[in-house]
Amino acid sequence: MPELPEVETIARSLRSGGVGGRNDLSIPGRRVKSASVLWDRTIAQPQPVEFEKRLVGQTVGEVGRRGKFLTIHFDRDILLVHLRMSGDLRVEPDEIQLNQTHDRVLVSFEDGIRLAFNDTRKFGRMWLTDQPEKVLGNLGLEPFDPTLDAEAFHQQISRHRRQLKPLLLDQSFLAGLGNIYTDEALHLARLHPLVIASRLNFEQSSRLLQAIRQVLSEGIQRNGASIDWVYRGGEFQNVFRVYQRTGQACPVCGTFINRMVVGQRGTHYCPVCQSLEQPAAQRQEGAHG
DNA sequence: CATCAACCCTGAGAGC
DNA sequence: TGCTCTCAGGGTTGAT
Numbered sequence: 001m002p003e004l005p006e007v008e009t010i011a012r013s014l015r016s017g018g019v020g021g022r023n024d025l026s027i028p029g030r031r032v033k034s035a036s037v038l039w040d041r042t043i044a045q046p047q048p049v050e051f052e053k054r055l056v057g058q059t060v061g062e063v064g065r066r067g068k069f070l071t072i073h074f075d076r077d078i079l080l081v082h083l084r085m086s087g088d089l090r091v092e093p094d095e096i097q098l099n100q101t102h103d104r105v106l107v108s109f110e111d112g113i114r115l116a117f118n119d120t121r122k123f124g125r126m127w128l129t130d131q132p133e134k135v136l137g138n139l140g141l142e143p144f145d146p147t148l149d150a151e152a153f154h155q156q157i158s159r160h161r162r163q164l165k166p167l168l169l170d171q172s173f174l175a176g177l178g179n180i181y182t183d184e185a186l187h188l189a190r191l192h193p194l195v196i197a198s199r200l201n202f203e204q205s206s207r208l209l210q211a212i213r214q215v216l217s218e219g220i221q222r223n224g225a226s227i228d229w230v231y232r233g234g235e236f237q238n239v240f241r242v243y244q245r246t247g248q249a250c251p252v253c254g255t256f257i258n259r260m261v262v263g264q265r266g267t268h269y270c271p272v273c274q275s276l277e278q279p280a281a282q283r284q285e286g287a288h289g
Numbered sequence: 290c291a292t293c294a295a296c297c298c299t300g301a302g303a304g305c
Numbered sequence: 306t307g308c309t310c311t312c313a314g315g316g317t318t319g320a321t
Contacts, residue, residue, distance in 0.1 A: 001313090001315070003315095041297085068315080082315085082316085084297095084314085084315055085298085085299095085313085085314050085315065086298090086299080086314090102299090119298095120298085120299060120300075121297085121298045121299050121300085121314085122297075122298050122299080123297065123298065123314085123315070123316085125316095160290085160291090161290075161291075162290085162291065162292090166291090166292085169315085171315090171316080178314085178315070179313095179315085263292080263293085264293080264294080264314085265313090265314075265315090266312095266314085
């Protein structure tokens with residue numbers, strides 16, 4: 001399931017033409033010849049027929065990412081793509097036969113290259129709009145936003161009397177974390193998924209912010225995680241600490257990893273490293289800068 | 290404000 | 306072998 005690192009990896013490959021940097025398959029500068037929607041519900045906005053018409057003639061500009069959304073700028077509109085569970089984008093020459101069972105949207109460029117949106121479970125969505133804020137407006141800060149320092153993060157997290165796991169999954173709190181990186185970050189920060197956010201002290205929330213950034217950085221460095229049907233060369237799955245490692249040894253202490261359901265999501269954690277009870281010896285390193 | 294469940298989907302894996 | 310059942314998961318929606 002694509003989260004921030006996977007979406008970032010895809011954005012980079014659309015810009016540079018593949019993870020390896022093949023310029024012949026990058027999309028900026030290409031002009032749309034035609035578009036076809038193969039599964040109507042993939043298009044959230046506008047109507048599929050208008051989507052197809054409006055894209056024709058527009059040229060790709062900047063390709064970026066906001067949270068888990070891909071932002072593909074065109075002359076007049078921005079194409080927003082959310083991959084949800086199983087979405088994937090391919091850039092390939094028209095000659096390659098469309099033998100893919102689950103292609104949902106095709107965008108053909110004038111120079112014989114096309115962009116294909118493939119999505120097994122049909123949860124992915126696209127918006128073609130000149131008002132991207134209407135779609136992205138509720139997103140929280142980017143985890144790497146430079147204005148998000150330890151103080152700001154602690155202030156934010158103190159406002160919520162929710163459990164950490166659902167809070168971190170809430171895209172209006174922080175944009176980009178999904179189930180994998182949330183579990184990984186909580187383990188790295190040695191925090192139990194059910195801890196109430198507002199009860200974190202400064203040292204704990206700082207640790208959490210740092211852990212979030214570290215696991216996301218690791219994910220990006222490894223081109224994301226490749227699991228389920230979506231394989232795109234990522235390798236982060238090889239270094240999962242807790243995610244989908246139920247019953248296996250915690251890399252830190254060797255205890256068996258537990259699994260429970262939190263907010264309808266499978267949640268993996270080490271019962272020893274991430275104890276709900278704060279260790280009695282926990283120091284109060286309160287006097288921060 | 291927070292929690293919970295249903296919904297959208299498919300295919301993998303279990304059980305029979 | 307092949308059928309049926311359960312489950313996973315991001316985000317939205319509506320109820321409590």
